[in-house]
Amino acid sequence: MPEIRTERDVGTLAQLSLSRIMERVESPRVGRALFWGTVFTVSFSLFALLLVSVTYLFVAGVGIWGVDIPVAWGVAIASFVWWIGIGHAGTLISAVLLVFRQEWRASINRLAEAMTLFAVACAGLYPILHLGRPGLFYWLIPYPNTMGIWPQFRSPLVFDVFAISTYAVTSLLFWYMALIPDLAKYRDRAQSRRAFFIYGVVCLGWRGTHAQWRALESSALILAAIATPLVVSVHSIVGFDFAASIVPGWHSTIFPPYFVAGAVFSGMAMVLTLVIPLRRVFSWEAFITLDHLDKIAKVMLASGLIVAYGYMAEIFTAYTAGNQFEKYVVENRMHGPYAAIFWTVMICNVVATQALWSPTVRRSKASLFGLSIVINIGMWLERYMIVVTSLHRDFLPSSWGMYSPTFWDWSTLAGTAGLFLSLLFLFVRFLPAIAVFELGQLKSKETG
C-alpha cells in the first residue's frame, strides 16, 4: 500500500530500538506534564460534578431528573446504553482480533481494553442511580434473605446484572493479565523506591522467563476465545431490556443484533476520538499508524451499515406488519415533536458515515476525528430517540406525555464523561498504555 506522507516523521516500529519504544510509551509518565495536568483538571472537575449530582440524587430522589410517567426512562438509560456500547469496541479489538490473529491490534488493544473498563464503570452506575432506591441495589443479586424471595430470573433486567458483572470482571482479568509484563518494565525503570515498590508488587514478580510467557500466551488466547461471545451477548441482553417489553418501537426481534452493531460502531468512534489526539501528544504515531486509523474506520463503516440496515428494517416492519401502533411510532419519530432528533440521528449515523468509503477520509486525522465526534453524538441521540419517542406516545392518547431532561440529567452525563476521562488519563500516565511486549514481538517478527 502506498504510504501517504501526511505525518511528521517519528520513525517506524522497525526503525526504533526496543529502549526507544519503551521511552515513547513511557512518555506520559515523565513528560507532557502541562497537557496532562490541564486535561486531568478539567476531567476531574467534571467528575466532581458527578459527585455533586449523585449526592443530590441520593438526598432528593430521581424526581430531580426529567423522568416521569409515561417517560420513566430518560437520559439515564440512554446514557447507560451508550456507555456500555462504547465498551464493546475494546473487547472486539482485544479479544476477537486476537483470536483471528490480527497483529495490527497490538498497539491499540490495551488502550481500547482500558476504554472498555472505564466505559463499563460509567454504564454500571446508571441502572443503580436510576433504581429510585439505590441503597437496595443488592436486591438484584440472588442471596438467601428473610423475605424468602428471589430476583425474577425471566426478566432482562436481571440478565443485565449478570451480563454486565461478568463483562466487567472478564475484561478486568484479561486486561490485567496482559499488563503484568509491562508493569515489570515500569518496575525495572522506576526512579523512586516508592514507584519500584508499587510496580514491583502489581507486576507480581514477573521475570519474563519462557514458562511465564508460555503461560501468558496460552491463557490470553483461550481467554480471548471465551471473551468473544461477550461482544455479542452483553449488548444483545441490553437489547432484550427493550425488546422483551410490549412497547411499540421496542418490541422487535431486530433489537439485539442492531444493538450489537450500534455498540461496535459507537465504540470504534470513541476509540478514534481518544487515539487521534493521544498519539499526537505523546508521539505514538510510530505505533498507532495511519493504517490503524484506516482499519478502525473500515470496521466503523461496516458496523455503521448494519446500523443503517437496522433503521430501515424498523421502518419496513412498521409499515408492513399491520400494527397501527408500530406504524405510529415510526411516523411520530419522523414528524412528531422529536423529529429533529430522528433526522439528526440519520444525518450523523447514516449519511455522514458514507464518507468513510473514501480512502482519503479514512487516512485523514482531522476528518476522522470530526466524524468520530459526529458519530458519538449521533449514537447517543439514537439511544435517546429509542428510549424517549417509544415511551412518550404509546397505545392510549390519554396517557401521552412529553419528556425533557433537567440540569441534573445533563450534569450526571457530563459527570460520567468526567469519570471516564479521569480514569483514562490516570491510566495513560501511570500504566503502560501501549502493550510494549507485543510491539517487541511484532518488531521481532517483522525483522526476520
Added chain:
Amino acid sequence: MKSEKHAAPIFGFAAEFDTEEKLMTALRKARDAGHSKIEVCSPYPLKGLSDGTDREVRFFSATALAAISVGALLGYALPYYTSVLDYPLNVGNRPLNSVPAFLIFAIELAILAAAGSLTGLFLWRSRLFRLFHPVTRLSEFKRASVDRFFLVLETSEGLFDERDTRAWLEQLSPGKVYEIER
C-alpha cells in the same frame, strides 16, 4: 539454616545477550552440552522458542472447558432452584422452567468461571506472587524486561562447576557473564 547440599556459594550465572538470535544459539548449545537447569528471560515472547507451548495451550483449554461445564451447570441450577423448586411463581402463565431465559445465566456464569479459572491457572503456571528471585539481585538484570536477553544457569544441577561453567558461558560470546549470589 542451609543444608550441606545447598551450601554452594552462588546461585548460578547469568549471561547477557543483546539480540534474540544470540540467545537462541546459546540456548541450543547449553542444551546440547547437557545443562538442565536453564532459564531464559526476555522482554517479549521469543519467536523461536515454542517448547511445551502446544501442551500448555491444551492444558489451559482443558481447564477452561471444565470450568465452562461447571459454570454452565451452576448457572442453570441457580434460576432453576430459585424459580422452579424454592419459590415457583407463575408469571403470565410462562413455564416455570423457562429454558431460553435461564440459558443466559448458564452462559454468563460459564464465561465467568472460565475467566476466573484461567487467571488462577496462569498465576500458578507462571509462578507469580514470587516477588523475589536471586537473579533480580543483579542490577543489570533490569534490562531483561526492556532490551536484553538473559540465559541463566543454576548451580543446583549436576553438571555445574563454578569455573568451568563460567568459562563455557564466556565462549558463547555473550555481552557479559554475571555471577548470581544466593
